[in-house]
Amino acid sequence: MSSPSARQLHLNAFIYPAGHHEAAWRHPSSQPERIFDADYYHQIAQTAEAAKFDAIFFADGPALRSEARYSTAGRLEPITLLASVAAATERIGLIATASTTYYEPYNLARLFSTLDFLSRGRAGWNIVTTSTDAAAENFGLPTHPDPAVRYERAREFVDAALRLWDSWEDDAIVADRDSGLYADTDKIHRAEFVGKHLQVRGPFNAPRSPQGNPVLVQAGASNDGRAFAAQYAEAIFTAHQTLGHAQAFYGDIRARAEALGRNPDHVKILPGISPFIGDTERAARDLEREFNELTVPAYGLYQLRGITEVDLSTLDLDAPVPIDIFGDAGDVTDNKRSRKQVVAGIVERERPTVRQLLHRLAGARGHRVVTGTPEQIADTISEWFTHGAADGFNVMPPYYPGGLEVFTETVVPLLRRRGLFRSEYTGTTLREHFDLPRPASQFAGDRAASHAG
Amino acid sequence: MSSPSARQLHLNAFIYPAGHHEAAWRHPSSQPERIFDADYYHQIAQTAEAAKFDAIFFADGPALRSEARYSTAGRLEPITLLASVAAATERIGLIATASTTYYEPYNLARLFSTLDFLSRGRAGWNIVTTSTDAAAENFGLPTHPDPAVRYERAREFVDAALRLWDSWEDDAIVADRDSGLYADTDKIHRAEFVGKHLQVRGPFNAPRSPQGNPVLVQAGASNDGRAFAAQYAEAIFTAHQTLGHAQAFYGDIRARAEALGRNPDHVKILPGISPFIGDTERAARDLEREFNELTVPAYGLYQLRGITEVDLSTLDLDAPVPIDIFGDAGDVTDNKRSRKQVVAGIVERERPTVRQLLHRLAGARGHRVVTGTPEQIADTISEWFTHGAADGFNVMPPYYPGGLEVFTETVVPLLRRRGLFRSEYTGTTLREHFDLPRPASQFAGDRAASHAG
Ligand SMILES: Cc1cc2nc3c(=O)[nH]c(=O)nc-3n(C[C@H](O)[C@H](O)[C@H](O)COP(=O)(O)O)c2cc1C
Ligand SMILES: Cc1cc2nc3c(=O)[nH]c(=O)nc-3n(C[C@H](O)[C@H](O)[C@H](O)COP(=O)(O)O)c2cc1C
Numbered sequence: 046m047s048s049p050s051a052r053q054l055h056l057n058a059f060i061y062p063a064g065h066h067e068a069a070w071r072h073p074s075s076q077p078e079r080i081f082d083a084d085y086y087h088q089i090a091q092t093a094e095a096a097k098f099d100a101i102f103f104a105d106g107p108a109l110r111s112e113a114r115y116s117t118a119g120r121l122e123p124i125t126l127l128a129s130v131a132a133a134t135e136r137i138g139l140i141a142t143a144s145t146t147y148y149e150p151y152n153l154a155r156l157f158s159t160l161d162f163l164s165r166g167r168a169g170w171n172i173v174t175t176s177t178d179a180a181a182e183n184f185g186l187p188t189h190p191d192p193a194v195r196y197e198r199a200r201e202f203v204d205a206a207l208r209l210w211d212s213w214e215d216d217a218i219v220a221d222r223d224s225g226l227y228a229d230t231d232k233i234h235r236a237e238f239v240g241k242h243l244q245v246r247g248p249f250n251a252p253r254s255p256q257g258n259p260v261l262v263q264a265g266a267s268n269d270g271r272a273f274a275a276q277y278a279e280a281i282f283t284a285h286q287t288l289g290h291a292q293a294f295y296g297d298i299r300a301r302a303e304a305l306g307r308n309p310d311h312v313k314i315l316p317g318i319s320p321f322i323g324d325t326e327r328a329a330r331d332l333e334r335e336f337n338e339l340t341v342p343a344y345g346l347y348q349l350r351g352i353t354e355v356d357l358s359t360l361d362l363d364a365p366v367p368i369d370i371f372g373d374a375g376d377v378t379d380n381k382r383s384r385k386q387v388v389a390g391i392v393e394r395e396r397p398t399v400r401q402l403l404h405r406l407a408g409a410r411g412h413r414v415v416t417g418t419p420e421q422i423a424d425t426i427s428e429w430f431t432h433g434a435a436d437g438f439n440v441m442p443p444y445y446p447g448g449l450e451v452f453t454e455t456v457v458p459l460l461r462r463r464g465l466f467r468s469e470y471t472g473t474t475l476r477e478h479f480d481l482p483r484p485a486s487q488f489a490g491d492r493a494a495s496h497a498g
Numbered sequence: 499m500s501s502p503s504a505r506q507l508h509l510n511a512f513i514y515p516a517g518h519h520e521a522a523w524r525h526p527s528s529q530p531e532r533i534f535d536a537d538y539y540h541q542i543a544q545t546a547e548a549a550k551f552d553a554i555f556f557a558d559g560p561a562l563r564s565e566a567r568y569s570t571a572g573r574l575e576p577i578t579l580l581a582s583v584a585a586a587t588e589r590i591g592l593i594a595t596a597s598t599t600y601y602e603p604y605n606l607a608r609l610f611s612t613l614d615f616l617s618r619g620r621a622g623w624n625i626v627t628t629s630t631d632a633a634a635e636n637f638g639l640p641t642h643p644d645p646a647v648r649y650e651r652a653r654e655f656v657d658a659a660l661r662l663w664d665s666w667e668d669d670a671i672v673a674d675r676d677s678g679l680y681a682d683t684d685k686i687h688r689a690e691f692v693g694k695h696l697q698v699r700g701p702f703n704a705p706r707s708p709q710g711n712p713v714l715v716q717a718g719a720s721n722d723g724r725a726f727a728a729q730y731a732e733a734i735f736t737a738h739q740t741l742g743h744a745q746a747f748y749g750d751i752r753a754r755a756e757a758l759g760r761n762p763d764h765v766k767i768l769p770g771i772s773p774f775i776g777d778t779e780r781a782a783r784d785l786e787r788e789f790n791e792l793t794v795p796a797y798g799l800y801q802l803r804g805i806t807e808v809d810l811s812t813l814d815l816d817a818p819v820p821i822d823i824f825g826d827a828g829d830v831t832d833n834k835r836s837r838k839q840v841v842a843g844i845v846e847r848e849r850p851t852v853r854q855l856l857h858r859l860a861g862a863r864g865h866r867v868v869t870g871t872p873e874q875i876a877d878t879i880s881e882w883f884t885h886g887a888a889d890g891f892n893v894m895p896p897y898y899p900g901g902l903e904v905f906t907e908t909v910v911p912l913l914r915r916r917g918l919f920r921s922e923y924t925g926t927t928l929r930e931h932f933d934l935p936r937p938a939s940q941f942a943g944d945r946a947a948s949h950a951g
Contacts, residue, residue, distance in 0.1 A: 071675045078673065081705065083585060083616045107604050109703040113681035119666070119704040125612040128578040132536060132585035148605060151560050151636040159578040163536045183604040185697035213572070220531065222524045225794050228566035244638035250562040251572040252534065341678050 054430055054466045055313055055437025055479060056457075057140065058093040058101045059282075060086065062117045064444030065319050065409045067348065068339035070117050075444040077117050086126060087133035089446045096453035097467050099478040100138030100169060102262075102282070102439065103127065107147050108179040111351070115344035124156045131164035138475030140169035140262055145202035146195050147175060147184050150238075150245050154206040157259045158251050166255030166474030171262040171282065172273075174199050177351075196269040201240035203261070203277050208236035209249040210258040211486040218252055234488040257484045260475050266294070266383035275301030279481050280313040282439050284412045286390055291316050291434035313479055316429065317412030319441040320422045322451045329416045336443055337404040345403035352411065353385045362400040366392050387411040409441050419455035426456070427463060507883055507919045508766055508890025508932060509910075510553045510593065511546040512735075513539065515570045517897035518772050518862045520801065521792035523570050528897040530570050539579060540586035542899050549906035550920050552931040553591030553622060555715075555735070555892065556580065560600045561632040564804070568797035577609045584617035591928030593622035593715055598655035599648050600628060600637050603691075603698050606655075607662040610712045611704050619708030619927030624715040624735065625726075627652050630804075649722040654693035656714070656730050661689035662702040663711040664939040671705055687941040710937045713928050719747070719836030728754030732934050733766040735892050737865045739843055744769055744887035766932055769882065770865030772894040773875045775904050782869045789896055790857040798856035805864065806838045815853040819845050840864040862894050872908035879909070880916060 062080040063070040070077035079085035090101050103123035111118050123141035131139055139160065143153055161168035174195035181189040190198070217232035236247030263270070263278035274281050275298055285291035299309035321336075323329030346358045353371055360366075371389035391397065391405055408414035415425050429435040442448030460466040476483055515533040516523040523530035532538035543554050556576035564571050576594035584592055592613065596606055614621035627648035634642040643651070670685035689700030716723070716731035727734050728751055738744035752762035774789075776782030799811045806824055813819075824842035844850065844858055861867035868878050882888040895901025913919040929936055 068678075070673070070680065071678055073675075077680075081615045083618075087585070107608070107703070109686075109701050112683075113670075113686055114683050115678060116680055118681065119702075121615060121704065122608040122612040125578060125581040125609055125616065128581035129585045129616045132540070132582045147602070149600070149602075149637055152601060152605070155560070155575040156578055159575040162534045162574060163578065163582045165536075182697075182699035184602055217566075220523070222526075225521075225524055225568060225792070227523065227530075227569055228571065230565075230567050233562075233566055244635075246635035248562050249572075250560070251574065339678070 051464055054426070054460060055099045055280075055315060056466065057138075057315060057437070057439045058089065058098055058449055059317060059439040059441045060089055060101055060103055060445065061441070062120060062445075064448055065412075065441040066336045066443035067116060067344060067407045067410075068336055068341070069444040071339040072336060072444055074447050076446065080117055081119070081121060083126075083129045085446070086130055089449060090130045090134050090137060092446060092449050092453060094134050094137040096457050097470055098137055098440075099437070100140050100167075100475055101127075101130070102140040102169075102171065103142060104171075105142035105144070105173075106175055106177045106180060107144060108177045108183055110177065112344055112347050115341045124160055127168075128160055128163050131160065131167065136167070136470045136473060138167045138169055138260070138478055139164055140171055140260070140475075142171040142173055142264075144173055144175040144180070145199040146190060147180055148202075150202050150205040150209065150243060154209040154249065155251065158210060158249070158254045161254035161256050161259050162251070166476070168254070168256065169260035169262050169280070169475050171264055172199065172203060172277070173264060192267060192269055196273050198242040199273060200277075201238070201243045205236060205238040205240070205243055205245040207258060208238050208487065209245065209247055210253065211488055212236055212247050212249040213252040214486050214489050215253050253486060256474050256476050257486070260479060260481060270383065271298060271301060274298060275307070275312070276305055278312055280315060280479060283314065283316050284384065284387055284410075285316050285434075286387055286411075286413055287394075288429060288432065288434055290390070291429060292432065295434050311481055313436040313481075315437045315439050316435050317409060317439040317441050318426065319409035319412055319414045319443055320448075320452055320456065321408075321414065321416040321443060322419060322422060322455060324418065326417050326421065329418065333408070333414070333416045333443075337407055340403065340407045342400065342403060345407060348410065349388070349403065349406060352406075353388050357399050360399050363398050365396060365398055366402050368392060368396070384411050408443060412439075412441055419459055422452075422456045423459040423463070426460065427465060430465060504917055507879070507913060508552045508733075508768060509549075509919065510555045510591075510768060510890070510892045511542065511551055511902055512555045512557070512770060512892040512894045513542055513898065514557070514894070515573060515898075517901055518865075518894040519789045519896035520569060520797060520860045520863075521789055521794070522897040524792040525789060525897055527900050529899065533570055534572070534574060536579075536582045538899070539583055542902060543583045543587050543590060545899060545902050545906060547587050547590040549910050550923055551590060551893075552890070553593050553620075553928055554580075554583070555593040555622075555624065556595060557624070558595035558597070558626075559628055559630045559633060560597060561630045561636055563630065565797055565800050568794045577613055580621075581613055581616050584613065584620065589620070589923045589926060591620045591622055591713070591931055592617055593624055593713070593928075595624040595626055595717075597626055597628040597633070598652040599643060600633055601655075603655050603658040603662065603696060607659040607702065608704065611663060611702070611707045614707035614709050614712050615704070619929070621707070621709065622713035622715050622733070622928050624717055625652065625656060625730070626717060645720060645722055649726050651695040652726060653730075654691070654696045658689060658691040658693070658696055658698040660711060661691050661940065662698065662700055663706065664941055665689055665700050665702040666705040667939050667942050668706050668710075706939060709927055709929050710939070713932060713934060723836065724751060724754060727751060728760070728765070729758055731765055733768060733932060736767065736769050737837065737840055737863075738769050738887075739840055739864075739866055740847075741882060741885065741887055743843065744882060745885065748887050764934055766889040766934075768890045768892050769888050770862060770892040770894050771879065772862035772865055772867045772896055773901075773905055773909065774861075774867065774869040774896060775872060775875060775908060777871065779870050779874065782871065786861070786867070786869045786896075790860055793856065793860045795853065795856060798860060801863065802841070802856065802859060805859075806841050810852050813852050816851050818849060818851055819855050821845060821849070837864050861896060865892075865894055872912055875905075875909045876912040876916070879913065880918060883918065
């Protein structure tokens with residue numbers, strides 16, 4: 046057993062309505078009738094918190110995500126949802142996805158600042174530029190902007206938000222009842238952000254939140270996405286099928302961060318892992334097969350088209366997938382959808398039939414599915430963690446809530462025994478769980494900067 | 499004592515950080531150090547819920563509201579905050595203010611839909627076009643749009659939001675595990691909203707929420723504001739100093755609603771009332787004076803300028819306010835700031851000095867301040883309620899949390915004894931508390947309408 050001060054794993058519960066497997070809602074162990082109820086999410090968060098997970102995480106997008114005919118397509122808005130979860134938990138981090146393409150910085154900065162206050166420092170923002178083209182028409186835009194334009198706006202958006210969050214210095218509030226002085230307005234600054242896409246004057250209408258600003262998380266794997274992540278992200282969610290790909294990504298991001306003058310240890314890299322767990326490997330494989338047999342091919346083809354822009358619906362389900370139909374798997378940093386390369390890699394390595402490919406992706410949309418005994422799952426986690434591929438994981442149970450419980454009851458104790466994962470929280474904020482510093486206000490000490498109250 | 503089936507009062511707790519009196523934060527009975535803590539608001543909401551209030555309500559604006567030097571200028575974002583309160587309460591309605599000028603309908607519709615789900619049908623939206631000019635520069639706009647343009651956008655915004663909230667018919671979800679059919683996509687419709695200011699295609703990415711849509715509340719008193727309220731609002735917050743003004747407003751709104759073919763009983767009109775309560779009238783007046791003596795004239799002048807666009811700072815504090823400085827008090831439905839007429843009315847009726855006027859407004863920014871014994875407060879409430887001036891009240895305690903407790907402990911029992919206010923909730927949703935119908939989906943039964951899944 047290693048010493049408790051050794052490098053520790055970070056574990057998030059990535060929550061997907063009925064579970065990450067696309068047919069989860071059809072399985073008797075899932076509870077699709079509860080996916081719009083607060084208590085369902087409270088229960089999941091409390092399970093993750095009892096296991097001392099770093100955080101729970103929700104994906105999001107401002108459009109109907111998928112084919113409602115075959116899947117639980119609707120979803121709750123995650124910031125609001127996490128504000129509710131904050132009231133039902135004490136320690137666990139709360140990470141919500143929100144789009145820089147379809148929000149305004151002043152509004153979104155307020156939502157996250159409020160979440161950070163309500164949770165006493167547990168908020169994280171998964172910054173995305175939105176992957177669904179369909180979002181554009183929900184906002185009166187003729188088309189979804191190109192990735193380069195989206196990331197240009199994303200940079201401005203985060204810069205503006207950081208200035209808003211910093212606009213009250215930490216000691217701006219005096220609150221002297223006797224003299225009647227509430228705040229030292231020399232310590233409340235305008236953001237004065239002027240960019241190409243966005244202009245935000247400020248000041249912000251709230252003090253600095255407990256964490257200074259929410260933990261910044263990112264989940265883009267394209268070249269633009271990586272450059273953005275290396276500059277801004279304090280945690281990165283990613284999807285890899287093989288140790289080699291994960292190591293390459295891990296090394297690339299850390300090198301990029303270092304080149305930008307950042308401490309690479311302040312960028313936690315967390316691949317997704319979707320565990321099918323059984324007492325025996327055989328039982329685990331049977332469970333995975335049970336889920337896969339509940340999939341509807343039309344839905345899998347629809348999802349695959351969404352990820353890759355390639356339509357396989359004219360092919361025989363039991364014919365092999367043409368080897369080069371998704372392009373060159375080696376080209377992992379191009380500017381197109383990075384998830385496409387994950388699919389191309391599976392085809393290249395495994396030569397599946399169409400049906401087999403759909404099953405491979407049904408588990409977690411391209412994230413790694415690990416099927417086996419608790420020991421086998423813990424071995425995979427340990428291997429990636431100790432071989433330069435991950436600082437922790439986004440745990441993506443195929444079904445909720447039970448799929449998380451099995452993981453916390455059987456895998457987490459093994460990780461603890463190996464000295465890889467905490468038995469108690471040592472801090473109260475998400476920054477503390479993730480071992481990240483609390484940033485100082487950009488304006489602190491800068492009395493010459495423009496200010497207003 | 500009247501029969502329990504008699505017309506019942508509706509009571510909201512209008513929550514303002516440290517209290518509604520502008521100097522509340524300086525008074526020893528307030529708790530300004532807790533105004534960014536969730537538990538402070540949970541406690542207030544639980545107090546209101548224990549007294550069976552209909553709802554709690556938060557104002558809002560996307561800009562720093564006032565002079566941070568002299569007051570608790572920052573605030574939490576209310577939708578997020580109410581999501582937290584939802585988890586700490588069971589029955590009470592939850593009304594948040596949000597701006598149609600500075601939000602996008604798809605985003606805001608999601609926040610309120612989620613709040614309605616999380617609270618199992620307790621959400622309300624106070625629709626405002628934003629009164630603070632300073633908001634514009636936080637969103638890259640050169641100027642705050644004119645009221646007419648703001649209300650034009652507000653109408654489109656609410657129309658679009660209503661179409662989004664309706665886009666899944668109530669029975670769209672089938673969730674048949676055996677067949678694999680999750681939703682009947684013929685019952686999921688695109689919003690297809692195309693207006694002058696806004697275009698929103700849809701469909702929405704969540705089913706219809708428990709109330710169908712959140713209760714629509716409005717708080718504008720100008721001519722445009724009243725026309726908007728008469729068409730859309732199910733509850734109206736308003737500010738009046740005299741029974742006569744309140745009656746005129748009440749009659750006007752109901753006549754306008756009726757002219758539009760609406761049932762006027764489905765528009766609840768709720769003036770604000772800020773109670774200073776004492777065992778004797780003398781004790782109540784002393785308490786009010788204590789608060790007024792804590793005001794800072796510079797702050798009062800700043801606030802007055804914000805409400806009226808008139809600057810009194812060059813006048814002697816103890817000189818009388820020039821009688822016509824705020825214009826003609828009779829002209830109550832013009833298109834300028836409606837609050838200005840409230841101020842003009844006070845000057846005309848009371849002929850105050852500048853300092854006296856500042857004290858008159860310090861209590862609740864133009865809302866009626868009632869100072870007296872519990873009986874006297876209950877008398878005023880009963881009089882307005884039974885004389886065609888109000889369906890209930892926005893209760894605006896001068897200080898929190900104690901100011902609400904005094905009201906619930908001393909005034910509410912008197913209202914019950916008079917048969918005017920419930921002893922138990924009879925429903926679970928805000929619509930049920932307010933005696934409002936749950937609207938049917940616009941698309942229900944309309945199979946020819948455009949749909950998509
Ligand atoms: C774990 C994980 C979660 C993601 N969650 C979202 C999400 O909630 N919303 C979204 O629009 N995109 C999400 N993405 C997709 C990324 O934002 C990104 O669009 C995608 O990985 C392609 O990368 P790129 O934007 O750099 O091209 C997620 C990706 C990963 C790996
Ligand atoms: C009880 C009450 C609460 C209000 N809350 C807000 C608010 O939170 N945000 C806001 O911008 N305006 C608020 N207002 C102001 C109105 O939206 C409106 O701007 C003002 O009454 C002037 O009316 P008009 O818009 O019809 O000219 C409130 C008004 C009242 C009476």
